[in-house]
Amino acid sequence: MSSDHPVSGVAGRYATALFELAEAQGALDAVAGDLDGIRAMLNESEDLLRLVRSPIFSADEQGRAFAAILDKAGASTLVKNFVGLVIRNRRLFALPDMISAYKAILAAKRGEMTADVTSAHALSGAQIESLKAALKSATGRDVNINTKVDAGLLGGLVVKVGSRMIDSSLRTKLNSLKIAMKEAS
Template sequence: MSSDHPVSGVAGRYATALFELAEAQGALDAVAADLGNIESMLNASADLTRLVRSPVFSADEQGRAFGAVLEKAGISRLVQNFVGLVIQNRRLFALSEMISAYNAILAAKRGEMTADVTSAHSLGDAQVESLKAALKSATGRDVRINTKVDAELLGGLIVKVGSRMIDSSLRTKLNSLKIAMKEAS
């Protein structure tokens, strides 16, 4: 395994191994797409998430159920085998972290940065593209955006790029105002 990948821990080791296999087969983008589909399925199905996270299910049960889901979804044999190994080694609970780590390795290989953007409401395609352009001009690099919705923000955005965080959420502004009002009284 090469040591130039920006990940560590169990998820990082699995992601690095998958990345190296995908790179050797010229399937980096195909594997990323499959992993994105798996992540979407996990986010959309409480039952699938329960299967992944619950220690109650045996490796055989997880393998049969998850294997059937992956087969039906048209996931490549490489990714199916990878998930099968993860299940066999009882590490399925860390699959989401492995997917994130794979994406981080791929972004680093491409010279991209990843920005985690949390907004009060779902961002439209035009908003995401505008944000990408603004971040590219600020960082000088292509930026891949992971979006998340948190209604408690009320409005605005929280953007994390590398070690920098820009919090322009309405919740934070209101909290700052509340603190300033307490100090003034």
């Protein structure tokens, strides 16, 4: 069954294992919802992101912090156990990639595509729905959107769907203009 999944590497192996357990328990959507919640918390909290990325924190410290966070968030036992295993194996730094890989596996199973969208500011629900509709008309398939905020973009969007990337960020446009001006002088 694992060969059907469009992911690889450490994050892919963990995501595949989680997907197979969730599928066996009939909890694919519940797990996806919990993972979306974790992703949102990581995007909103620099401190939580530091806890995930920094090797300075012990597995016990990471475990206690995440146990409290997941309890408060009402995460399922499966997701709590999964994150606990990731922490015990000292792979917490790869959790964001594991979440993306799980979502990619789920989308592939449903015949959907996943788009990673980076914007300078958080997108509203209406903007996300509009973007979904535009991507569906361009690809002919339903598209799930993973959003990320990067204030360094200044404005615009960077959209990655599969191997295609569309960069309409203001930062890229300014860099292109800067290069063109250097060549003209």
